[in-house]
Amino acid sequence: MTCFAQVRKRPLNKKELAKNEEDIIETLSNSLVVHETKLKVDLTEYMEKHEFVFDAVLNEEVSNDEVYRETVEPIVPIIFQRTKATCFAYGQTGSGKTYTMKPLPLKASRDILRLMHHTYRNQGFHLFVSFFEIYGGKLYDLLSDRKKLCMREDGKQQVCIVGLKEFRVLDVETIKELIEKGNATRSTGTTGANEESSRSHAILQLAIKRSVDGKESKPPRVVGKLSFIDLAGSERGADTTDNDKQTRMEGAEINKSLLALKECIRALDNDQGHIPFRGSKLTEVLRDSFMGNSRTVMISCISPSSGSCEHTLNTLRYADRVKSLSKGGNSKKDVLSSTMNLKESTAQPLSLGLPTASTFEDDINDTWPDQNERDDFNAPEDSFEQEKLMWKKNGKLDQYGFSTAENKLRKPNGQTKWKEPVRSDIKHSKSDDDLNALLQEEEDLVNAHRKQVEETMNIVKEEMNLLVEADQPGNQLDDYISRLTTILSQKAAGITQLQTRLANFQRRLKEHNVLVSSSGY
Numbered sequence: 001m002t003c004f005a006q007v008r009k010r011p012l013n014k015k016e017l018a019k020n021e022e023d024i025i026e027t028l029s030n031s032l033v034v035h036e037t038k039l040k041v042d043l044t045e046y047m048e049k050h051e052f053v054f055d056a057v058l059n060e061e062v063s064n065d066e067v068y069r070e071t072v073e074p075i076v077p078i079i080f081q082r083t084k085a086t087c088f089a090y091g092q093t094g095s096g097k098t099y100t101m102k103p104l105p106l107k108a109s110r111d112i113l114r115l116m117h118h119t120y121r122n123q124g125f126h127l128f129v130s131f132f133e134i135y136g137g138k139l140y141d142l143l144s145d146r147k148k149l150c151m152r153e154d155g156k157q158q159v160c161i162v163g164l165k166e167f168r169v170l171d172v173e174t175i176k177e178l179i180e181k182g183n184a185t186r187s188t189g190t191t192g193a194n195e196e197s198s199r200s201h202a203i204l205q206l207a208i209k210r211s212v213d214g215k216e217s218k219p220p221r222v223v224g225k226l227s228f229i230d231l232a233g234s235e236r237g238a239d240t241t242d243n244d245k246q247t248r249m250e251g252a253e254i255n256k257s258l259l260a261l262k263e264c265i266r267a268l269d270n271d272q273g274h275i276p277f278r279g280s281k282l283t284e285v286l287r288d289s290f291m292g293n294s295r296t297v298m299i300s301c302i303s304p305s306s307g308s309c310e311h312t313l314n315t316l317r318y319a320d321r322v323k324s325l326s327k328g329g330n331s332k333k334d335v336l337s338s339t340m341n342l343k344e345s346t347a348q349p350l351s352l353g354l355p356t357a358s359t360f361e362d363d364i365n366d367t368w369p370d371q372n373e374r375d376d377f378n379a380p381e382d383s384f385e386q387e388k389l390m391w392k393k394n395g396k397l398d399q400y401g402f403s404t405a406e407n408k409l410r411k412p413n414g415q416t417k418w419k420e421p422v423r424s425d426i427k428h429s430k431s432d433d434d435l436n437a438l439l440q441e442e443e444d445l446v447n448a449h450r451k452q453v454e455e456t457m458n459i460v461k462e463e464m465n466l467l468v469e470a471d472q473p474g475n476q477l478d479d480y481i482s483r484l485t486t487i488l489s490q491k492a493a494g495i496t497q498l499q500t501r502l503a504n505f506q507r508r509l510k511e512h513n514v515l516v517s518s519s520g521y
């Protein structure tokens with residue numbers, strides 16, 4: 001399985017323009033730079049640049065038609081050849097996920113029907129559509145008045161959504177009506193339009209089925225599937241601290257599903273034995289789309305404005321983690337991609353740069369010849385390379401930026417050294433689990449640190465205000481003392497909390513023999 005990672009930047013909207021917000025995203029053909037304004041402790045500003053490389057970067061001038069041509073069009077033909085393809089829109093609410101995703105299924109259906117009526121004429125192929133939503137961990141049918149659905153796993157670990165309406169479509173007009181109906185049902189949910197859609201994942205699936213031996217009497221079998229997933233807003237992490245219990249739980253559920261999705265894509269991309277599908281409803285539902293021949297396209301949508309900087313960086317870091325780590329088993333490229341991850345990490349003084357699953361895997365492959373089955377799956381990879389060439393031919397993607405990445409590769413700058421895993425220490429699936437857990441813990445730690453830095457900044461601002469007030473004539477000493485006391489204990493608590501977290505993480509790394517030296521050189 002290969003994940004094709006794209007970023008789409010939307011234009012500044014009226015509100016942002018009215019607030020005079022700046023466009024902080026500089027785009028190149030397949031890389032982009034985020035210009036983040038930061039404050040020093042003395043409150044003077046400085047600029048930090050974050051560079052990211054993806055398979056493609058679509059800027060604000062790229063139309064929806066071009067998005068279709070670059071992301072979905074190349075994969076339509078392969079779903080007639082036993083392949084499942086999944087296209088995700090990821091990003092914070094308001095970044096353009098729905099805008100990007102909405103036109104894709106209809107365009108794809110048009111192409112599918114065209115192939116069915118020409119290339120695959122009279123070969124017993126049928127097109128089916130279904131459209132549902134995952135909201136608060138529950139499934140609702142968007143083509144059947146939001147009927148609540150259950151999910152069941154059969155003996156063969158096949159996930160089946162009981163009662164999901166699936167419509168066979170013969171022409172573009174019918175599918176257009178169905179898609180519009182589903183979209184309308186989605187946006188008129190119980191609590192109203194945008195709020196609800198930002199908290200749910202919408203999943204539209206186009207299934208290609210074929211009657212066995214061309215006989216119409218038997219139920220047709222699924223040949224391939226194309227899924228379009230408009231994910232819940234990625235900023236939902238903030239909800240986990242909300243006072244409303246319902247909101248908090250929904251936020252936690254969304255976090256969990258986005259995290260599980262990332263872990264599944266990474267695990268599949270590395271051909272890891274254990275895929276953590278059970279991590280969430282979303283990944284369970286998508287299980288069959290990820291098995292066998294599969295393709296994933298992740299379109300990460302970003303807002304260009306300075307006000308969205310933090311969310312944008314979070315989105316890009318997520319996208320960076322799901323982008324393909326191994327293409328065609330070429331280990332040089334593997335190193336390259338993981339170095340690019342490290343590079344992004346080192347650009348961030350806050351990130352630890354735990355080696356990614358792929359570097360770990362590669363180490364195993366290097367020292368353990370019998371694990372080298374990865375070389376066997378060249379055929380699908382080749383066809384993917386060809387698809388990428390098609391993408392390339394579309395104009396914008398004339399280079400992949402490997403050269404810049406390679407330059408970076410020559411100056412490794414990691415602060416930590418990683419021990420080669422010892423052959424006898426490793427049980428394959430156990431190490432996968434451990435590694436996933438470790439990666440998760442790393443991410444939690446870095447997030448906690450980031451949050452702590454933000455809090456510190458806020459506290460510092462408060463302290464500066466307090467100092468200004470203290471200088472005013474007639475200042476109340478009582479008030480000053482009590483506020484300073486609160487501030488100092490807030491600072492101390494924050495530091496202690498982070499120290500505990502860090503110590504725990506170090507202990508965990510030691511347990512797993514990952515870290516050779518934690519104190520640098």
Ligand code: ADP
Pocket residue numbers: 009010011013060091092093094095096097098099100198301
């Ligand atoms: P999300 O689904 O991520 O919450 P939307 O797709 O609803 O965000 O987009 C938010 C707003 O921005 C909408 O009004 C949409 O029309 C507009 N928008 C998003 N992307 C673009 C784009 N590439 N070009 C023009 N307008 C856009």
Ligand code: MG
Pocket residue numbers: 094097098099197198230
């Ligand atoms: Mg939306």
